[in-house]
Amino acid sequence: MSNTLNLTLQVWRQPSTNAAGTFETYQAHNISDDASFLEMLDIVNERLIEDGKIPIEFPHDCREGICGTCGVMINGRAHGHEKGTATCQLHMRKFNDGDTIVIEPWRAAAFPVVRDLVVDRSPLDRIIEVGGFITAPTGTAQDANQQPIPKEVADSAMDAAACIGCGACVAACPNSAAQLFTSAKVWHLNSLPQGQAERYKRAESMVETMEEFFGSCTNHGECSEACPKEISLDFIAYMNKDYIKSKVKNRRMSSQI
Amino acid sequence: MLPDAGIPEGPIADKWDSHKFNVNLVNPANKRKFKVLIVGTGLAGASAAATMAELGYDVEVFTFHDSPRRAHSIAAQGGINAAKNYRNDGDSVYRLFYDTVKGGDYRSREANVYRLAEVSVNIIDQMTAQGVPFAREYGGLLDNRSFGGAQVSRTFYARGQTGQQLLIGAYQQMMRQVGLGKIKLHTRMEMLDLVVKDGSAQGIVCRNLTTGDVTSHSGHAVVLATGGYSNVFYLSTNAMASNVTAAWRAHRKGAYFANPCYTQIHPTCIPVSDDFQSKLTLMSESLRNDGRIWVPRDRDDNRLPQNIPEPERYYYLEEKYPAFGNLVPRDVASRNAKTVVDQGYGVGPAKNGVYLDFADVIQRDGRDVVEEKYGNLLQMYERITGEDPYEMPMRIYPAVHYTMGGLWVDYNLMTTIPGCYAAGEANFSDHGANRLGASALMQGLSDGYFVLPTTISNYLADKLGTQPLSTDDEVFQKAERDVVDRVQEFLSIGGTKSPEYFHRELGKLVWEYIGMARNENGLEKAISEIRALRDEFWKDLRVLGTKDTLNSSIEKAGRVSDFFELAELMARDALTREESCGGHFREESQTEEGEALRQDDSFAHVSAWEWHDMDTPQTEHREALEFEYVKLTQRSYK
Amino acid sequence: MASPTLVKKSSDAPLRAKGKELPFPLNLYQTAVGKKWVMALTGIMLLGFVVFHMVGNLKLYIGQVEHLNAEGEYKLDYDINIYGEYLRELLVPLLPRTYALWGLRFGLIGAFALHIHSALTLTRMNQVSNVAYSSKRDFIAANFASRTMRVSGIIVFFYLIFHLADLTWGWTSDEWVRGHVYENMVNSMSRPIVALVYIFANILLSIHIFHGAWSMFQSLGINNPKYNALRRGFAAGLAGLILLGNISFPLAILSGVVDI
Structure with a gap:
């Protein structure tokens, strides 16, 4: 059955390709473990907007693991720790209460950051x-x-x-x-x-x-x-x-x- | 006035051939003098772009995605129909045509559907030649399955990823032309206006989503292959970015919008689990081939489903429709699920689903067989819900999946704006009031590969010797200013609620009143509540950040604002159509057994809506549907 | 031009421009896939050398045997010294003495040069292509061996120079005598520091082989589901054998199992 998690996120924020980026820390409280990873980011973004802060840009579209749009580094692994799973299909029940999650965009010289977690x-x-x-x-x-x-x-x-x-x-x-x-x-x-x-x-x-x-x-x-x-x-x-x-x-x- | 649909004369089987002979052609050497702008890179857009570039046209393609391969056609799972009759089970072009018209509840054009069935065979040949790895049998020949209630096996598939394989096939063919320099590809470019001058389409205005630059692009013709509008429901199986904006902007510039109330609810999706849910996930309809749908007979049965004995299970589809059982068409399956859930039989924590049970087939054929057939789907289910479908039945519930309505087009796929075409799900299409499973892929590719490249020359031939309108022209400049102003307005409202909030609230209204069952009171209420919410949107929207970098809030705000206007039109269309047909169920029009009841005398027509301005409701134009070949009957799946 | 030049770090503009294609077979060495192919082929040559070298060295354990020497008389001599002399006389009288050996040596030097050059240029290519993560990476498949190929390669290279200086050129000891393989080995490895160097370097060599002997199949395109599972075992077994064989010499000498 559904539980809630309190998480600490460290998210890479970078305003544009040529600007410098840095990790920002956010608290994500009361996240249902039924939420997908991207829904967790949705919730964080809604709260950021409520607080008048600019939401995190992250790549996503179909959310059923087939379009290939989504994808971030989660705790040092591409698409997170779940094998054979795209970020959108990763669910929060795979995380534990109190976890710190580090989220970074794909890195490669050929993939410049467009903004925050979105790369080209x-x-x-x-x-x-x-x-x-x-x-x-x-x-x-x-x-x-x-x-x-x-x-x-x-x-x-x-x-x-x-x-x-x-x-x-x-x-x-x-x-x-x-x-x-x-x-x-x-x-x-x-x-x-x-x-x-x-x-x-x-x-x-x-x-x-x-x-x-x-x-x-x-x-x-x-x-x-x-x-x-x-x-x-x-x-x-x-x-x-x-x-x-x-x-x-x-x-x-x-x-x- | 609705223009003539231009259905060719003659017997139905000859119409397309004779039309191909009668359209004006453009000489091969002259094709490069015509610039065609194609918006959208799904099946229809990518295949049209590839084919037109092969023919020699000067093509420019626009997608708001980072790559054309992301288009949502990719998510179709089940398959694609074609009247190949490889099974020798009595299939034919005529049968596919007949099934499609019937499945669409007799609300589609016979000639269009016949053409669709006719070219379906070419699609399979074409895609196979391009290397789409369709499923095969050990003899090396193509495999087929029966799908979505069809009584013949005419569905070709590539595991549970048919849409992906077809889209990637079309994408590859298009990318070949990009590599050859025949197509200019614009990614992360969202079309935000259609430019019309002297009554015909001149080009489009786009916003670069990365830089915020607003630019004009002019061409001899514009093709909108921009998909459907299911996301007006907020929760749908569509991708997050799918939207109606391109089609809606064309509608506001004069393209009639046809049958907006025809929306398809797919019966097998994973039920909503929480209010933060962002989208619904489809489980392929093919699961119904082997899975059995049921609910406990006792509404308050709290036992685990696998512990409920057989007599206490209510296999409502099998009981009501002995002939078709679990394989009734989508609209019937969906409505019955809604009925049992509304009656309180729902299962799961929110009591909002029904069981789809594989226990019998696992026992009969073994787990390996089930895994081979459905493994990736069942795995996806397990990932999302955390429940093992091999151990306990899946929970499913209908969700919005496809929209049959769209821009009105004639036989040439041209909208009411000369020079502006609509293809794929974006047009009001060949599916009538209900689309059969495995037909969307067929229609997208039919439009893009075979229909549009042929019919577009009919319009272009007359334009020989003309240049596309200069983007310095005042119409382009004004359209650009309008787009810039609109973006600025979103940023400057400075309210308190996010675009997401408004979208979610709108979705709730649309689902509640314009969802699976509709009635007069509800629809009227919908119109007033949608308007109230729209007013709030324009007063209380909060879009943060700037317009010169990637800013998804700006994108979202624009899309949601168009959904408001569309939702209202959907309600008005549903209100006007006082009958039940296919995906449109008016509670006032049902049989005694609660089945949809058509009113052929008064509603055998297409409703095409003409835009005036924000303060004047659209006016309806009717295109009468004539059925020369198909006999109108009450659909019965008993 | 042998390797592509760096152009620009942005998305649609290539990081490096394609150079003009050289005539066959040089064109193979112009791309990374081609270089990996060369690296694998030279790796196989070097592996062959390492295996033969080890097998030859195992003769250390045979000790002395009776042997018909050049003067036509039977004398007791260390088997490994006899083997060393045999290598110099390989293919005599088809070729003059030591020519065949030098042929092999030149082959090996060429293989080394290509192996190292391809590694250097590919490393540079990868450094340009890669952007480091700011957070900690959590690798799944990449193992210690695959992650340290460059380091283990460099250390093994320097060890090789030392090894040549120590036992081929005799620079590290006054007791060194050409042709007295057995005595030279025992003298050298009786020094604990030197023995440790040998042990350490051979551990690294085996680690290098553990990845290389698997990786070469991929680079050469030798892949068949029927035997793919064996490739890992082959690499691990080979690395293990070489490790056991090669560190047994300093250990045996240090412990006095083998002495003069």
Whole structure:
């Protein structure tokens, strides 16, 4: 049954990208443990407004763990301590009365803070636009059942495609690498028969664009642990392989089995 | 006067083909001379943007999100319908068409729905070619399931994340064009006004949510793919930022708003737990395929549900509707849940839910099978409620989910403002008074991929040789000033209550009086109370901070202020429609058994509302609905 | 240009511009993924060296054996000294004496250089890409080994120099005699401080290998659900064996189990 919690929050406040930021401390009293983490912030914000103080900006939208908008560092972990859970699906019953919660925005050179806890993740879109697609202009498609795809392949592609683009992988990575995000998309498309025509070009351009913005993977595995969709490190290996192949392989022969 | 909807002549199966032949075309070399502004990057917006850019148009896309991939189409769980008949179970384009018109309670246009059913097959082909990982069988072919009460298996799905996979598919296709430089993408840009001159759409005015800059953008045509307005209820399954502002601003500039009272209440959501609750979470309707819905027969039964013996459980849907049982359409399922809860049978701490029980199927097929099918949904439930759905039944209750109403559009998807189009949930759509499950994704993609890119040339062809209106023009300048003034006004009211407070209060009114069941007294009361609350809003609003940085209070205030005006129109529309149909249930119009009763003689029409000004109520225009192919019957699911 | 240049720290502008692509195979070394691939390959070479080196050293425990020397007479000699001499004579008469050994040495030096250079440049890339958190991080998967690769790598590098100076060049002792591997080892490691250096450095080496020997599979793209579970075990086992083998030498010498 529902209990209430009294919490101390330390929240990163930063008025704008170029301004200096700092932690501010807030008391969050009488928070129902049925509230979600973001609802807890809603309550804090309502109280701040009542007191005439500027509310905390935090990223959120669908609040059902699928849009990928939300995401903050909670006590040193991306999306908090609950495995496979986005911030919006984290509930206060996972915290204890009297806890101090430190909330910080994602940090990466490619993710500048917009305000408070909100960061700009548009480099992730830059990675998609150079190769995260299958070129199939509208109207060109053949019948969907023309080409059978083994269930294992479709399932694996789906595992990779489950990525919500929240950026937790980058935030959790000590190197701010975006390997998990990029490899999830590379594998989603490269594993499918439809994606074969552009396979090596895709791996090549996505990896090289990724490296314009992000750090290098040192295989810590933090990304996968932080990922709300628990996307596997395996995809990083597959991407690495396809990338090297993209440089080595004679692509003129790439449609030969 | 409502313009002609422009339904093509001829047999229904040929209308779309003949229309495609008859529309004016733009020569491929000339397409780049036309600038199309697309607002919204959900299924409809992203697919329209991608396709139009592929065709060669000069496209600019606007989204208020930080990335186009965040649009709320992403949250659709269950699936997408298509008349592929891969199961050989008697499905056809005609059956999908028929089911959709019937499911919509005969309040949609036959020709539009037929077109939707027709292109549904192309959507599946298109999305598969783009790499959407639809569920497959071991033979490698696509899997289907029956969904939302359909008696054929025509729903394609990608686990419980079909909306996400389709949206990401459309997004990727659009991003390819962004990468190629064919689309200019504006993120964190919220459209706050439509600019109209000489009767046609010239462009939009946007506010950059990060910097507060207000800018004008002009084009030959504007496409609004800005979603629905469920958030007028405050608590809905929509994302927090979903709003009616873009459509509403267009409405205020002359676009008629059709059937605002058609709102869909989804039967399987997690019940409200507390007053701080910010949104409701949908549990896919597919759960009803295997779960059984019941309440204890004894209103004061305080035992744990798993301890209540079978005879003491009231499986109200199975008892009332033996043929369809738990799979009755959404509106019927929702209304029955409301009835039993209103009668005091509700379960849970707030007695505001009903049980959705998986015990039988777990016993029959084993936990593994259930986990494979519904694992992610059940896990989500467990996270939110802290209760294990494998051990005890889930608690569910209806919640607002989708709005069938929206901007009135003709067969070309053009609103009553020439050059301004509406696609996806933003238009009044093909769903009539009630949308069938797995049809929203279909409609968004149909509009964006296949309909709009074809029909828009009909308007643009005449504009060859013209330049978009300069943004220095007085109409743009005035619109910019209006937007700036409005933002300034929010900041300078200096009252005591947050935009959130007003939104929540408004939501309570709308849910109470314009929710699942409506009556004349309530609707009239709603209108006066909404007005009173709106007056308070403009006197007592408190928006802190500045306008030149990210400030979600400003965004929220603008959206809430438009919801006030919409809510009033919803009430007026519901008041005018003295019948029950689909998602609109007027208590005055029901059968003896309490089922919705349509009044086809007087209400087989679309109500399209024309804006005048703040002090004059909108006037209603009616588009008569003619049914040549579908026979109007009382829907019965017994 | 070998590595990209720093551009600007903001969102839409890249942190570093893509350089002009060099001809194959140099282009592989232009990107981080390519560098990691090189790091993994050179890591495998170095691992091979470490394993062979350890196996060779185990001959310490064989002590003296009867051996037909160059003068054609049977004499008692330390097995490890015989092995040392064998390495110099590897592939003789196909190649002149020590040529094969020098070939291997040059290979190893090249591998070291690339391994270190890639580590340095990637570290710099990561430092530019990363912004430190102001609050304390709570790592889940990153372990001591993966977090200390740079430190353990640097220390092992300096240890390697010391090790060469100590036993290959004989700079740390007057008693050192070329070719007398056994005696040199025993003399060197009888000094407790030196023995401690060896123990400490080999612990770090094993920690480095514990992460590296797993990580290399990822970097090379060797991943198959059928054997993925074995990769961790392989890395841990290898690190453990190397640790046991290598620290056994100073311990055995210090404790007098092995002496002259």
